[in-house]
Amino acid sequence: VPTVGATAHAPHRLPAAMPDTAAFPSGLxxxxxxxxxxxxxxxxxxxxQREARLVQSTHSAPCYQLFALPGGPPYRxxxxxxxxxxxxxxxxxWELSAQNFGxxxxxxxxxxxxxxVELTDGSQVQGFVCEAYATSLAKDISHLGGWRAYLRSIASNTARA
Incomplete structure (x- = not known):
């Protein structure tokens, strides 16, 4: 029988990992x-593919900067x-099950x-954030208000060239 470290104690078997229902009471x-x-x-x-559903289109609170990161595709x-x-x-x-979120x-x-991530209405959800070090080589596109606007701006610049 295996033991834990230099003790005579048998290893404790942990239950299978389950989503924290206290953190996500609905499971979503x-x-x-x-x-x-x-x-x-x-x-x-x-x-x-993870059966997520779109809940709303909105904006963040006005306390974020958005950067076009180097690299790609896909560009991010x-x-x-x-x-x-x-x-x-x-x-x-978007809303998805805690298991699929993992x-x-x-x-x-x-x-x-x-x-x-803080939304414009003051509520908070989980969301994409970026480590600060990566912004030193990135282009600040905050003034455009979003990724889609940035993609439109580069498409129109390409069309003019």
Whole structure:
């Protein structure tokens, strides 16, 4: 019989990991997306294949900066909460099961991650955030108000060239 470390104690078997029902009493998690996961964009399938449903189109509170990150495709933005100089950023809020949320989060590459995002109405949901170090090589696109507006701006610049 195996023991724990240098003790004579048998290892305690932990129950299978289950979503925290205290944190998500309904079993559902709301997640705000601001870039390639928006409806109709290249990574939206990562939500829809997990049976997520669109709850609302809205904006963040006006305390974020949005950056076009280097790299891609798919091209992605990074949203960073700031103390001053922020803007309201266009978002979609999706709802999916806590179990599917876990597999969704596990697939997110750095410098992106999930954190608390404040919406324009003052409520908070889980949502995409960006590590600050990544913004040093990125283009600040906050003045455009969202990723879709940025994509339109680069498409029109390409058409003119």
């Amino acid at each position: 998690v709301r997640v705000a997306v601001c870039g390639a996961h928006l409806s109709g964009l290249p990574l939206n399938w990562q939500l829809t 933005p990074g949203m960073l909460r700031v103390a001053e100089g922020g803007a309201a950023i266009e978002l979609e809020v 597999s969704f989060v596990a697939a997110i590459p750095a410098p992106l991650g999930i954190g608390s």
